Amino acid sequence: MDQINDFLAIDDVCKSLMKEISCDFIGLALQDKNGLNIKWHYAIGNLNEKYRLITVRFGKGIAGKVISSGTPLMIDDFPNNVLGKPIEQPIMLAENLVSSYAVPLFFKGVPKGVLLIGNRETHSYTEDFQTSVKESAGNLEKILSDHIVS
Amino acid sequence: MELLKEDQHISSYIIRSQEEEIKRIALELHEGVGQNLYSLYTGLQFIETGTDNPQMKSYIQEMERLMERTLQEIRFLTVELHPPALSLGLFPAVKSYAKLYTSTFGVIVELENNGVEKLLPEQGSIAMFRVCQEVLVNTAKHAEATKVKISFFWGEAAITIKIRDFGKGFNCTDTCPGNASGLAAIIERMYQAGGKCTISSKIGEGTIVDISLPFSKD
Structure with missing residues (x-):
């Protein structure tokens, strides 16, 4: 997927999620239609535009790991207690995030995207919080399903 | 003084090794493992057609x-x-x-080449390259900069x-190269290569790292 056409619908979902939960940043990453690279296509609460330039490989970074495993990933105190080097999590560095919760977006049963929620201080993500994020991820899957061909 | 020279010699030897x-390892991965995997890949394609x-x-x-x-x-590694x-x-x-760096960290790198490039000895060239790499990684980690x-x-x-x-900069008296291991390593690496490195920074104005290496006389 190279362009998000339903920008307004995505914006609605992410803005209402941001109102509902307590977070500083929301980002949406999608795997390229052709190839394995993953790019950040949308963000709110961002400090800068770095996310637009970041590309991660399948299996690398938060987005790459979530897409390759198809399971959520939580970081509660970056850069402490993180597997690997801090530079392997570029979105955390770019946005000064200390904690994050990322869930996969599935298209035709295959993980092709990531919805990431981030905070600029340590944060523990409750069950309710995680459920809200997963529900929003489900809504994004519906919005984006027409544009992503697996 | 003699001991200091001996230490420097040992450190240079370790870095060179x-x-x-x-x-x-890079060559072995590219020429050995990579080539074998490519043969297996074409073999799989052949089996698929059959x-x-x-x-x-x-x-x-x-x-x-x-x-x-x-x-x-393997290629990336x-x-x-x-x-x-x-x-x-x-x-x-x-x-x-720099191209890879921008796509990894989202920091834009502007490059400028003044003068005519001269061929450096391999060790000097590697040292300069590694120091540039280290400075850029430090920038991505600490500087909150969008441009370099x-x-x-x-x-x-x-x-x-x-x-x-063009990041947030730091107070040189608080984070002087002797106290920050990353900065100290950069200075030491240049010193080992026979060059020099100076670091200056001001809060709110960013950081400047100057590295220089003399051309060998022979």
């Missing part, structure tokens, strides 16, 4: 995709370990790394590289 080993069983075809295609991913990983562009010169190698400018100055007697980030 490490770089040689890194280069050997089977009509849809289940088997789909399984082989899945293996091909995994092989493609592995080959790509090889470049990360020892940039092949270094054989073309220091500026092309830094230029190639790298200027090369090819003089008569030395090459000087100025790396300036």
Whole structure:
């Protein structure tokens, strides 16, 4: 997927999620239609535009790991207690995030995207919080399903 | 004084050995493992054309995709370990790394080349490249910068590289190179290579790292 056409619908979902939960940043990453690279296509609460330039490989970074495993990933105190080097999590560095919760977006049963929620201080993500994020991820899957061909 | 020289000699030897080993591993990955995997990949494609069983075809295609991913990983790992562009010169190698750096960290790198590039001895070239890499990684980690400018100055007697980030900067008295291991390592690496490194920073104005290496006289 190279362009998000339903920008307004995505914006609605992410803005209402941001109102509902307590977070500083929301980002949406999608795997390229052709190839394995993953790019950040949308963000709110961002400090800068770095996310637009970041590309991660399948299996690398938060987005790459979530897409390759198809399971959520939580970081509660970056850069402490993180597997690997801090530079392997570029979105955390770019946005000064200390904690994050990322869930996969599935298209035709295959993980092709990531919805990431981030905070600029340590944060523990409750069950309710995680459920809200997963529900929003489900809504994004519906919005984006027409544009992503697996 | 003699002990100090001996220490410097040992440190240079260790760094040189490490770089040689890194280069050997990169070459082995590229020429050995990578080539073998590519042969297996083409073999899988050949097997795929020879089977009509849809289940088997789909399984082989899945293996091909995994092989493609592995080959790509090997290529990236090889470049990360020892940039092949270094054989073309220091500026092309830094230029190639800057491109990768922007797509990794989202920080824009502006490059400027002043003067005519001269061929550096391999060890000097690697040291300059590694220091540039280290400075850029430090910038991504700590500077909160969106842009970095790298200027090369090819003089008569030395090459000087100025790396300036437009980030938050730091107080040199609090984070002087002796207290920050990353900065101290950068200075030490240049010293071992026979060059110099100076770091200056101001809060709110960013950081400037100047590294220079004299051309060998022979």
